[in-house]
Amino acid sequence: MSRKPKLGVFKFASCDGCQLSMLDAEEHLLGIAGQVDIAYFLEARSHIDAGPYDVALVEGSVTTAHDAERIQEIRRKSKTLITIGACATAGGIQALRNWHDVDDFIRYVYAHPDYIQTLKTSTPIADHVQVDFELRGCPISVEQLVELITSVVLGRKPRFPNESVCMECKRQGTVCVVVAQGTPCLGPVTHSGCGSICPAHNRGCYGCFGPKENAQPLGLLRDYQSHGCDQRQLVDLVRNFNGYSPEFREAVEQFETSISSDNA
């Protein structure tokens, strides 16, 4: 049998939640450890293998000059680089800074702003290096992570349908919160994978898994607005964990322009 693939798990600007999802894969952990060589995973073990790696799982976004260099090094050392979660894939919630002056935040938040060295933006990993696959979610789904690692071990394509959250709702028999309750929900424009948890608990989807293919968030926002939803709340709904993804970003910018021209 060929040697086990060497796996590195790396953290950038993030909450560690996606790495924790890996540790949450409790019943699969022993199996995973038996099939892959966990060479670098500081969240789980202090042992450090300096690489190279067969697969790098990257959590978090790039927010410092140091990280912008570090990701280049990880890319050089890794055959396959996979981003895990909304931060690494779309810049994360911390990308809210991208619409504001980060120096203002630093002045308001920190007693000693001079200690803070940060970039003006939070950017996805794909803005810096070639990314081979993106695992969506805030946080990622444990089941999808196990499927991803399984596909890496077996050398096949991971089985992740590229479809809306609505399809998961309907397969589960969940009643649509938009149609039956008038609750704004990002499900129709959001990538599936979470198991449509929020609508199943009578909440609208927050778009944690980011835009699905052919996403048309602008049309959805205008429709919700025409049914009396508050414009600012709609902007906040999309400008969230995946707000900096190109599809969500452009839709909200156009939507805001239409708000300001309506108010003019």
Add this chain to the structure above:
Amino acid sequence: MTSGRLTIGAFVSIDKDQLQTLLECLQQVGYRTIGPQVRDGAVVYDDLASVNQLPVGQIDIQDGGHYRLEADESAGWFDYVVGPHSLKNFLFPARETIQQLTLQDGSWASTTPEVEGPPLAVIGVRGCDLNALKIQDRVFLEGPYVDPHYQARRERLFVVAVNCRRAAATCFCHSMGAGPAVSPGFDLALTEFTDRFVVEVGTDRGGEAMKTVPATLCSVEDIQTAKDVPKQLEKQMHARKPEDGHPQPRELDTTGIKELLLGNLQHPRWDDVAERCLACANCTMVCPTCFCSTVGEVTDLTNENVLRERTWASCFTGDHSYTSGGVVRPSVKSQYRQWLTHKLASWIDQFDSSGCVGCGRCITWCPVGIDITEEVAAIRGEDI
């Protein structure tokens, strides 16, 4: 009172409370009874232990992208129409393991799981859904490739149909020849009156199930009165008179529809609808006839245990038309056009009927309220 098994074609009258007796009779002979009930603001199908769970006194206000339940003093036991679920959810489940493979001593052992669980008895099936069932029968049971799981569930299915006496604004079964009167294919069919149900026996199984339910044989006049209920509704639907303060009821002109749609594949309306359509696939998921699925293998880390799973799929995804070399229908425009032209036009060539029964679910459960009847009318060049 009647005694003994009722014959096919018999009409009897039962007190409303006796529906509970029928339900218990079905349960006693081993059926899992399914029926309409309210969940999260909508009428859904789920296990029905008692008629007390029925949404008695409720009506549904439906429009494009809109569904609300309302209490209505004049409403009976079945005056709501269809919700997001249909028989499809039970006969063709959204997820199903169709094969299990295990690697043993270097070779694969394959097993096909049997359909488990008791047979289903579904209460409250409407004319549109009974027609949808017949359409799915053609898809899964006819031709050289019979679906064994669908077949196993279908053959044991017991249908208690209901003649609608009210339509939602999204209903257009009258345009599709699929209702509101239920057509043959039921075991029993109910017509509701203030204090009783008239029950029509459709099969020997139906007659058998009624054996212990206290019932009175209907007179010729009674039978006529019952048959007039859906006829009266059909007249109202053709007149398209809205309920007080409610939206305008739909209709769909099916004259030459195959030629109309297939002859207008470049119509500008496809671009127009593509601007509004989110390709979220809700329409295909709630459609009681949409049958597309995808099959994939779920493996464990060792690759020695494999489940082959079938899952509902939709023509509103790129995956659906992915073939060697790429996606055949990558744009929303091509996906919507595929769905509509298949449903209303090429379905006729494929299965010898329309794929639409006019239940209106695709209109109601579209989050932005795209209306199949309006899109067809626009392509026909009618003012909307």
